[in-house]
Amino acid sequence: MITTFSQLKARYGSKEITMEELRTIQSSGIVSFANEGISRANKDCLQCVITFDAMQTLIAGITGRTFSDIAALNGYIESVMPGLSAEQEAGLVTYRDAGKQVEIIATVGEDLSVTVDRDDIGAESTFQVLLRVQH
Incomplete structure (x- = not known):
């Protein structure tokens, strides 16, 4: 899981993506997606956060x-x-x-x-x- 998340972050992090790429990210099964609204820097894009759910659970739990x-x-x-x-x-x-x-x-x-x-x-x-x- 950790390696998969790192690979996703390296490939897509802080980049402009398409809906198809978002589906690819979500198909990993280890992340969730949250829309934070229109990007201030690029008005044609939504700023979104991809969260590694198991890591968030681990951090909160320990x-x-x-x-x-x-x-x-x-x-x-x-x-x-x-x-x-x-x-x-x-x-x-x-x-x-x-x-x-x-x-x-x-x-x-x-x-x-x-x-x-x-x-x-x-x-x-x-x-x-x-x-x-x-x-």
């Missing part, structure tokens, strides 16, 4: 919450975003994907509880496109 231990966090991450590997070091657990496009750093407390601060997540979950309005 921030602002305390997990009882590393195993609980591991289980949650695996259920939402399979394919992230964990490396544990003194007081920290770092999760990364194979391509190192995602990095999540979790802090392990003295009681072995685990938290993730939003500032400790390096992951793209959205990109913008300009959808050409058909006349």
Whole structure:
């Protein structure tokens, strides 16, 4: 999923696209689409946001919450975003994907509880496109 989202972003991010290209993006099955209205820079286009749904779910589910231990966090991450590997070091657990496009750093407390601060997540979950309005 992470690789697919990165490929979509590289190909279409911040570019003008057609309805056919939007259908191609949506056919990936991992993103949603939101229209934010007419672009200020290009009045012939709608400014739209493409959202990587699973990444948004993961970020929302691990921030602002305390997990009882590393195993609980591991289980949650695996259920939402399979394919992230964990490396544990003194007081920290770092999760990364194979391509190192995602990095999540979790802090392990003295009681072995685990938290993730939003500032400790390096992951793209959205990109913008300009959808050409058909006349």
